[in-house]
Amino acid sequence: MPLQLNDSSSANFIQEIIENDIKSGKYNGRVHTRFPPEPNGYLHIGHAKSICLNFGLASQYNGLCNLRFDDTNPVKEEAEYIDSIKTDIKWLGFDWDDRLFYASDYFEKFYEYAVQLIMDGNAYVCDLTPDQIRQYRGTFKTPGKDSPFRSRSVDENLDLFSRMKKGEFKNEEKVLRAKIDMSSPNLNMRDPVLYRILHETHYRTGDTWCIYPTYDFAHCISDSIEGITHSICTLEFEDHRHLYDWVLDTLGIYHPQQIEFARLNLSNTVMSKRRLLDLVKQGLVTGWDDPRMPTLSGLRRRGYTPEAIRDFCDRIGVAKRNSIVDVALLEHCIRENLNKTAMRVMGVLNPLKMVIVNYPDDKEEELDAVNNPEDPAMGTRKIPFSKVIYIEKDDFLEDPPKKFFRLALGREVRLRYAYYVRCVDVIKDDTTGDILEIHCTYDPETRGGSSPDGRKVKGTIHWVSAAHAFDAEVRLYDHLFKEKGSDSDGKSDEMALNKDSLITLHSCKLEPGLKEAEKGDIFQFERVGYFCVDNRVSSPGHPVFNRIVTLRDSWKKIKNRQRQ
C-alpha cells in the first residue's frame, strides 16, 4: 500500500503542481523525484521531511524516487556517511530499489557538457583569483564587471579546460565560468563558476579528477540525466532556479522543474549542521546519535518510531513560508503511536519504600496485569507482590494540596492491579526529617484492585515488589533548549542549553520481567512515560532505559496552576 501524504486533507502546493502537470500531459504524466543528500553529515528530522515529501509524492502518484548522493565536493564528503544515510532512509520506511545514484558517476558527462558549453561560446576559462572574482561580481546594488578573460577564443578555452582536467594548474588558478550576464540583478547569473580545480582525493573517484563541477552545474544535469520531473529543494535555492533553467536550456537537454519549499524548523532545538556539530564537538551531547539530537539516529536511539516521524511529516504540511513547528506536535505523534503499541509495565523511578504492615511477612503472590488496554490481543502477565514494595516518591505527600488524589497519611489509594492500601504511619530520619518509609495496611478483600463493598478510591499508583525488583539505570531526556526558538529565528546562537536535558537515574525499581528487555524494546511505564532500551550502552541482562516522552500529565498542570 502506498504511503499517502495528507490522505484526507487538501493537497499542498506541490501536489497541486504535479496534479496539473499530470492533467496537462507534461512529462507524459510521469512523476519522478529524487532525494539528493550530500554525504557530509548525518540525516536529521528536517531531512525526514524532504524524504517523506519526495518518496511520498512518488508513491502517491505511481512514480519513482531516486536516492542520489550529491557528491561533487571531495573536500567535504566521506564514504562513512553513505551507509548511515542509507540506513536512515530505509529505517524511515522508504526504498529506492535499484535507483541508487551518485553525482560522481556523471563526472564524465558533466565534463562533456562543459565542453559543449565552451564550444557554443557559453562558457570560458577565467584566471581571476577568488578574491578578484568576488570584486568583479559587484554587489547587490552595483553591477559586476566582465572578466578580462571573458572573450577568450573557443579554442583557447578548450585547450585551457582540458589542461585544467589534466592537472596542469594549481587550485584556484583557473575556473570554468558560464558566460551569462555580469550585470544581472540575480548574482547567481553573473558568470557563475561551473568547475573548479581541486587537487583532492574523492572518496569514490579517487584521483581520477582534479576538477569538480559546482552544485549549480551538476545538480540540474544530474536531474536531467535521471529524467527527474519535479526537482524539489528548499527555499534558499529559489535564486538558483534561473541558473538551473539556463544551464539546461542552453545545453538543450531534458528539463525537469525545480520547486522550492520551506525547510523544517523545530522548536526547542537546532537543525543546522553547524549548530549540531557544535553540540557534538563541545561535548554537550555524547555524539550524533545522542538521544537528545534531532538526527534520525538520535531519534531512533531515543525510541522514536518511523511511523511517528512519518505521521509528523504528514501533519506539518508543505508550504513556502518559514516557520517553526512546535516540538509538542512531534511528541504528540510518538505518544499516539506508542499508546496503541507499547507494552505496559510498572517501574518506579524515584523509589519510596512502603511496608504493608498487615501483610504476612513471607507471603508472595502473583497478580494479573494487562499488557495493553488499547490492545487486548497483547494479553496479560503476572507480577509479583509482597509485603515490602516501592512506590514513587511523588505519590506520597505529607501535606497534600487540594485535588491531590494520591497517598497521604490516613488516605487510601489503589495499588495498580493489587490492593487498596491505607497509610498509617510515616517513618522519618530523626536528624534530617527525610521520609524513610511509609507504613500502610491493605484490605485483603480488594485483591485485583476493586472492593466488594463498592468503596471507591480516587487514586491509583504504581509499585514494584522490593524483593523482586530489578534495578536499572533510566535516563530522562528533555528538550535540548528551553526556549521555543530554532535556527530560523536568528536567536539560536544565544539560546541557552537546557541543563536538565539529561537526568540519569540509577537503581530505579522495575518489575522483574524487564531484566530480559532487549535493545530497542519499547515500554510504557504506567503513569510515567514511554521508554526505550538504549541500543548502545545496554547489554544482555543490563538494559538501560531512555525516556522517549512523558505521558501527558494533567496533575502537573493543576499543580502549576495552584502554584500561581
Add this chain to the structure above:
RNA sequence: UGGGGUGUCGUCAAGUGGUAAGACACGGGUUUUUGGAGCCCGCAUUCGGAGGUUCGAGUCCUCCCACCCCAGCCA
C-alpha cells in the same frame, strides 16, 4: 534605497471572488483500576496595514509595512 520569496488563531496549515477547514497547544466537561487513552464542548466577526474595484474581497487592483534568502572556486 538590486533581485528572489513570504505574511490567515499561541504553533503549524487549508482557503483559488460567495461570506474563515483541520491539527497541535490551551480551557472546560464526561468517562476511567494509568490524573494515560477515549469521548464531548469551547477556542480568528477576521486574514500584516491602508485605500480601491465588486451586490459580495483572505482571495482582484494600488500603495505601504514586516520578515526570510542571495555578493563560496559550499550544497
